[in-house]
Amino acid sequence: MSDAVAKKPVDKNGASGLINSVAIGALLIVVAVMANYLAFRNYARWDWTASGVFTLSSRSNEVLRRLSQNVDVYLLLPRNDSNFQEIKDLFDRYRAKSSHISLHPVDPQRQQAQYIALARRFEIAETELPSVVAIVVAGERHWNINAEDMLTLDAESLDRDDQNFTAQVKSEEALTGAILQVTSGRATKVCATRGHGEWSLDGDAERSLHELSDRLERANVQVTEIATLGLTTIPADCDSVFIVGPDHAFSEAEANVLLAFVRRAGNLFAALEPNLSHDRVEPTGLEHLASELGLDIDANVIMETDRQFMLTEGQPVAFYVADYGEHTTTNVLRRAQSPSAIILSRSIRKHGDSRAVELMRSSPGSYGETSTLELSGDVPPVRNGDDLAGPLSLAVAVDLTDAAHPNQPHGKAIFVGSTQWLRGQFMNEPQLANTDLASAWTGWLTQRPALIAIAPRRVHVRAVMMTPEDLDGLLFRVLVLMPAAALLLGFAVYWSRRS
Amino acid sequence: MKTVLAIAKREILSFFVSPIAYVVLTAWLLWSGISFYALAQFYASNPSHGSTDTPISIFFGGTTLFFIPLLFFVPALTMRLIAEEKRSGTIEPLMTAPVTEVAVVFGKYLASLVFWIALWFPTLMYVWLTSRYGSVDMGAVAASYVGIFGIGIYYMAIGVLMSAVAKNQIVAAMLTFMMLGLLFVFGIFSQIMVDSDYEELFTYMSVWGHMATFSRGVIDTRPIIFDVSIAAIALFFAVRVMSQRNKGAA
Incomplete structure (x- = not known):
């Protein structure tokens, strides 16, 4: 009890x-x-990879920062697709930056009814459907991302023996572009001049603007061609006029039309590489226009004498530039010291009292060769006579803002002394800033701030190369040496305790 | 805190002077070696395979070769922590000493984390070996180890809980295996779920999803919060189990 x-x-x-x-x-x-x-x-994410592989580009961040409406992304990929995880991870990065982004994965194999319903809703033809991997939707607008926009390996880089292959993160570019497409208003229109031997939009042409136009179209910038000969005014729907690599001079009348366009708050981009005849650098016909804007288009060819800036030894006309001016479009590159590759350039200088801003300069060891006879001769050209001493301005930006009325529309112009830097081989090279320059200048001229930020870049895939002998060595180390060492250590501990 | 460290030190010493530590370590290195060598061989013959993957990034959670052995090695490391004390009767003098249940549980848990680190420490050799044949992204490697430590935080906590619940080592090992197996199965569910909400839920809870992020070099707060919260729950219940047991004994 x-x-x-x-x-x-x-x-x-x-x-x-x-x-x-x-x-x-x-x-x-x-x-x-x-x-x-x-x-x-x-949630938050931090990318610890050496090259920032999983960090969104400044441009994507800028787009997401400005995003004010909800964007739904339908990912139409089977779960077992080799790219699924990569693409889903990319969307995770977007969602980490903006709560306006929603992802809806739809497996075409396992969710067929939903897949077909989406195709009907967004009017995607049956033949096109397999190539569409994502549909980006904002309100009533939608944009399809195709399979070729996803991450791909650069076949050219596979031939190199530096053990680094290049993978193009096109998916980020495509997704950011798609978000811009569905959230921004009408497409910005860039009118590229033709009729003077300019670079064409034809992707198969030797001098092609296709690489640039393709990138711009992803960012909702539409590039079309216009013939300026006989025009009395630039079409009103042209937000910007691009003159890229003419090899014949513009007429005075055309130049006047272009000048009037800029003065009426138009935007002009001119990439004017020197055209060499047997005894001189041919005029572009735009010298007077440039002068009116406070610039000089020099009749010379910039020669780089400093070996460390040369693209290829013994080729003084091809060189790197890493000296950028203080301008919205080049500030990031200046801080990052990202080099651009330039081939065959003239100098474009601003007048002493001009409000123009130098965008990039050649090295102090360069000079402007004015004699084409020296360039074509057997003896390497040297600086003499009227040749300009470096560093020389290669590109200049002019902003015609009226100080009294800063909010009124105003013209802008960028003149660059070279055209070859727009070639695909340079635009696609991840180490070079060429694509960033092209994008930033277009963005500045078309009032598209998101384009001024650094574009999604390509990253280096780090490959491991092993010969059969290396593998044998590895096998011995990881399957014999290391376990044996652990066993031996255990035996040593056992023995010491026993004794 | 002193008692926690004292218990942890005692546990670590007794583990590393016992042959079982080296048997486990040798078996682990054999398994890891096979898995790493298989991946190295694959990547050596397919240098362009994948986009940003390397043998090291795949080794850390890219295949089931990473997760399946953990189902066996974690119980082997944690089964004896508390269950063995109960079986051998040493738990009674331990609990009558001036230490709390919290100190015992946390001391044992701290020791188990040291075992976990000891298990993974030799794999740094794989990183060094890989760097001899190609470039290794050290940031991604560091993130992988953060992810592995995160998994260890909650796997070991579950092991400690099961060791506290079970009466002997074998039962503790089986319970731990079952719990970790369940978490492993979440990874399979995340692969087969059609509904995206459920798929996200299971991905969130699965170690597969966790390591997929970390092994690429990305530190994500979601798995860290998950790991810490599971560990906190497991350790809380381990303390309560010990406490109830002591009250029962009293």
Whole structure:
């Protein structure tokens, strides 16, 4: 009896302790579930990779920062697709930056009804459907991303023996472009002049603007061609006029039309590489226009004498430029010291009292060769006579803002002394800033700030190269040496304890 | 805190002077070696395979070769922590000493984390070996180890809980295996789920999804929060189990 009486309070304590444990445990689980829910909805990610492979580009960040409407992305990829994880990871990065982005994966194999319903809703033809991997939707607008926009390996880089292959993160470019497409207003229109031997939009042409136009179209910039000969005014729907690599001079009338366009708040981009005849650098016909804007288009060819800036030894006309001016479009590149590759350039200088801004300069060791006879001769050209001493300005930006009325529309112009830097081989090279320059200048001229930021870049895939002998060595180390070392250590411990 | 460290130190010493530590380590290195060598061989014959993958990034969670052995090695490391004390009767003098259940559980848990680190420390050799044959992204490697440590935080906590619940080592090992197996299966669910919400939920809970992020070099707060919260729950219940057991014994 006394035992029973003594035991009762212990049981009570045990029961209340158990209830307390269960209650606190349940509370802890509820707190953990809530913490996980919040963490799932609002998360942060840090990219620790050496080359920032999983960091969104400045441009994508800028686009996401400005995003004010909801964007739904339907990912139409089978889960077992080799690119699924890569693409989904990319969307995760976008979602981490903006809560306006929602991802809806739809597996074409396992969710066929939903897949077909989406195709009908967005009027995608049955023949096109297999090539569409994502549909980006904002309100009533939608944009399809195709398979070729995804990450691809650069076949050219496979031939190199530097053990680094190049993978193009086109998916980010495509997704950011698609978001711009569905959230921005009408496409910005760039009119590229023709009729003077300019670079054409034809992708198969030797002098092709296709690489640039393709990139711009992803960012909702439409590039079309216009013939300026005979025009009295530039069409009103041209937000910007591009003159890229003419090899015949513009007429005075054309130049006047272009000047009037800029003065009427138009935007002009001119990439004017020197055209060499047997005894001189041919005029472009735009010298007067440039002069009116406070610039000089020099009749020379910039020669680089400093070997460390040459693209190829013994080729002074092909060189790197890493000296950028203080301008919205070049500030990031200046800080990053990203080099651009330039081939065959003239100098474009601003007048002393001009408000123009130099965008990039050649090295102090360069000079402007004015004698084409020297360039075509057997003897390497040297600086003499009227040749300009470096560093020389290669590109200049002019902003015609009226200081009294800064908010009124105003013209802008960028003149570059070279055209070859727009070639695909340079635009696609991840180490070079050529594509960033082209994009930033277009963005500045067309009032598209997102384009001024650094574009999605290509990254180097780090490959491992092993010969059969290396593999044999590896096999011995990881399957014999390392386990044997652990076993030996254990034996040593056992032996020391035994003795 | 001093008692936690003292218990952890005692546990670590007793583990590393016992042959089981070296048997586990040798078996682990054999398994890891096979897995790493198989991946190296694959990448040596397919240098352009994948986009940003290397043998090292795949080794850390890219295949089931990473997860399946953990189902066996984690129970092997944690099964004896508390269950063995109960079986051998040393738990009684330990609990009558001036230490709390919290100190015992956390001391054992800290020791188990040291075992976990000891298990992974030799794999740094794989990183060094890979760097001899190609470039290794050290940032991605560091992130992989952060992910592995995160997995260790909650796997070991589950092991400690099961060791506290079970009466002997074998039962503790089996319970740990079952719990980790369940978490492993979440990874399979995430692959087969058609509904994207469920798929996201299972991906969130699965170690597959966790390591897929970390092994690429990305530190994500989601798996870290998940790991810490599971570990907190497991350790809380381990303390309560010990506490209830002591009250029962009293």
